[in-house]
Amino acid sequence: MTWRDEWRRVQAIVWKDLTTERRSKAGINAVVFMGVLILLLFGFALGPDTEALRAAAAGALWLAILFSGVLAFNRSYQLELDGGALESLLLYPGSRWAIYVGKLIANLVFVLIVEAIVIPVALVLYQVALPPGWPALIGVTVLGTVGFVTLGTFYAAMSSRSRAREVLLPLLLFPMLIPVLLSAVEASTSLLGGDPMLEAGAWVRLLGAFDIIFLVASLLAFEYVIEV
Amino acid sequence: MPDNMPFIIGAFALTWVVLLGYLVHLYRARRDAERRLQQATDDLSGGIK
Amino acid sequence: MGVGTVELSVAPARARRSTGMLIGLGVFLLLAATQAYSISISTPDRDMGHLQKIMYVHVPAAWNMMIAYFIVAIASLRYLWKGREKDDLLAAAAAETGALMTGLTLALGMIWGKPTWGIWWTWDARLTSTAVLFFIYVGYLILRAFVDDPDRRAQWSAAVGLLGALNVPIVYMSVRWWRTLHQVQSSPSTLDPNYTLSLRINAIAVMIVVLFFIRHRYQTMQLEAAADAMHERIALGDRGGINA
Numbered sequence: 001m002t003w004r005d006e007w008r009r010v011q012a013i014v015w016k017d018l019t020t021e022r023r024s025k026a027g028i029n030a031v032v033f034m035g036v037l038i039l040l041l042f043g044f045a046l047g048p049d050t051e052a053l054r055a056a057a058a059g060a061l062w063l064a065i066l067f068s069g070v071l072a073f074n075r076s077y078q079l080e081l082d083g084g085a086l087e088s089l090l091l092y093p094g095s096r097w098a099i100y101v102g103k104l105i106a107n108l109v110f111v112l113i114v115e116a117i118v119i120p121v122a123l124v125l126y127q128v129a130l131p132p133g134w135p136a137l138i139g140v141t142v143l144g145t146v147g148f149v150t151l152g153t154f155y156a157a158m159s160s161r162s163r164a165r166e167v168l169l170p171l172l173l174f175p176m177l178i179p180v181l182l183s184a185v186e187a188s189t190s191l192l193g194g195d196p197m198l199e200a201g202a203w204v205r206l207l208g209a210f211d212i213i214f215l216v217a218s219l220l221a222f223e224y225v226i227e228v
Numbered sequence: 229m230p231d232n233m234p235f236i237i238g239a240f241a242l243t244w245v246v247l248l249g250y251l252v253h254l255y256r257a258r259r260d261a262e263r264r265l266q267q268a269t270d271d272l273s274g275g276i277k
Numbered sequence: 278m279g280v281g282t283v284e285l286s287v288a289p290a291r292a293r294r295s296t297g298m299l300i301g302l303g304v305f306l307l308l309a310a311t312q313a314y315s316i317s318i319s320t321p322d323r324d325m326g327h328l329q330k331i332m333y334v335h336v337p338a339a340w341n342m343m344i345a346y347f348i349v350a351i352a353s354l355r356y357l358w359k360g361r362e363k364d365d366l367l368a369a370a371a372a373e374t375g376a377l378m379t380g381l382t383l384a385l386g387m388i389w390g391k392p393t394w395g396i397w398w399t400w401d402a403r404l405t406s407t408a409v410l411f412f413i414y415v416g417y418l419i420l421r422a423f424v425d426d427p428d429r430r431a432q433w434s435a436a437v438g439l440l441g442a443l444n445v446p447i448v449y450m451s452v453r454w455w456r457t458l459h460q461v462q463s464s465p466s467t468l469d470p471n472y473t474l475s476l477r478i479n480a481i482a483v484m485i486v487v488l489f490f491i492r493h494r495y496q497t498m499q500l501e502a503a504a505d506a507m508h509e510r511i512a513l514g515d516r517g518g519i520n521a
Contacts (some may be wrong), residue, residue: 151440154440155437158420158424158433158436158437161429162420162423162424163423163424163425164423168419168420168423171415171416171419172416172419172420172437174412175409175412175413175416176413176440176441176444178409178448178451178452179444179447179448179450179451182451182452182455183451186455202454203454206447206450206451206454209447210447213443213447214440214443214444217439217440217443218440221357221436221439221440224357224432224435224436225432225433225436227432228426228428228429228432228433232326232327232328232392233327235328235331235388235389235391235392236327236328236330236331238388239330239331239334239335239385239388239389240312240330240331240334242381242384242385242388243334243338243381243385246377246380246381246384247305247308247486248305250374250377250490251301251305251490254490254493254494254497255294255298257494257497258294258297258493258496258497258500259294261497261498261500261501261504262287262290262291262294262500264500264501264504265287265290265500265503265504265507266287267504268503268504268507268508268511269287269507271507271508271511272507272510272511
């Protein structure tokens with residue numbers, strides 16, 4: 001019974017956050033625009049050489065996702081704080097982890113929508129042809145995004161309530177995300193090249209392990225972080 | 229074998245500069261903390277004693 | 278609130294500082310002695326020549342940085358478990374010393390790498406993951422600097438410290454898969470026995486320095502916390518009345 005209650009709380013928070021985003025649309029537009037802008041900047045930085053761009057495509061794409069997505073996490077708590085809603089949210093009965101899972105899922109949907117627009121743009125800008133095994137690429141993207149959003153939602157619960165939150169979140173988050181960045185970029189690059197060395201599997205397993213470890217750790221630690 | 233003396237001296241010098249520099253920083257922080265604690269103690273007793 | 282969990286007065290603190298100064302002097306004399314001894318007895322290495330001597334500062338710094346981070350993880354866990362302010366301060370003190378030793382390890386590694394490999398920096402597993410570790414714990418210290426409320430700071434930094442410690446093996450593995458060209462880890466078994474003893478006594482001397490730093494910083498943080506708690510009581514209007 002209680003599990004079903006918690007799940008309904010999670011659903012309510014997801015619904016609330018996504019409705020807020022849908023009604024304003026300002027957040028998602030800004031983040032998508034930022035992602036595309038970073039892709040464009042990488043294009044200029046790396047030069048017009050098609051081969052070089054193609055080789056760097058996966059890395060540039062993932063950095064664009066990280067740099068633009070990080071803008072969304074503070075926002076997710078900032079909206080609550082502005083209205084004094086976080087206290088009310090904490091006063092409702094039920095477990096604290098339900099708040100975390102709710103925000104996690106809402107942020108995940110948000111970032112996945114951003115990716116659905118930014119990734120096709122990257123494919124066009126960097127002239128990357130999709131390999132036959134492209135569904136595996138979607139799997140890698142989702143796994144990488146889960147790891148990114150798991151830690152992003154967790155750290156933003158702190159950074160959004162501290163001084164200098166705009167600086168603090170990337171400083172805390174990006175060093176922690178290096179395994180995600182490495183494995184997502186390596187897996188995507190090798191899949192884009194047709195995975196000739198069959199090395200993508202190991203990276204995908206590492207991504208999966210990272211996601212599970214930090215999902216569990218964040219769930220356990222979130223209570224300590226949100227209650228003060 | 230090229231002369232690597234500058235690197236060796238540099239490594240040991242750097243170690244000592246870093247360790248002693250941190251030591252100085254530690255003593256300064258300690259002195260400030262003691263001064264603040266003294267001040268707080270004085271303020272708290274507020275001359276009533 | 279953290280008020281009243283740390284009760285200290287100034288006079289004993291002063292006395293402890295004098296003792297601390299004496300201990301500090303002894304600690305650094307010991308380090309100087311072990312270094313002088315190691316340098317005087319070590320013969321030039323077959324491959325590296327006199328460069329091998331950098332090992333006596335680089336390897337102890339690297340080992341002791343791990344000890345400092347181990348203390349951070351244990352103290353953070355203990356803080357979340359028992360909720361005592363002291364554990365939080367210990368974790369913070371160890372993180373500061375750990376970050377210092379990590380920075381030193383990286384710099385010494387570069388100084389050693391330039392004449393050995395001909396490059397200051399290489400993207401190999403241990404070098405890169407040490408750099409990541411450095412950034413994780415500098416982030417921890419920056420978080421502490423940006424949060425004022427002691428309870429909040431303690432809870433948050435304990436969580437960040439633990440997650441950071443959890444990530445260390447994952448970072449290491451991922452970077453290792455990504456690229457490896459570092460030589461096999463220096464352990465006593467791969468070393469000339471001539472160097473083993475020197476390496477060990479230097480590691481112990483640096484460990485004593487590190488423990489001295491942590492202890493000293495920990496005591497200072499307790500004094501700071503006590504002063505903050507007193508200022509808070511003053512601000513709340515408590516002037517040492519009945520409830521003091």
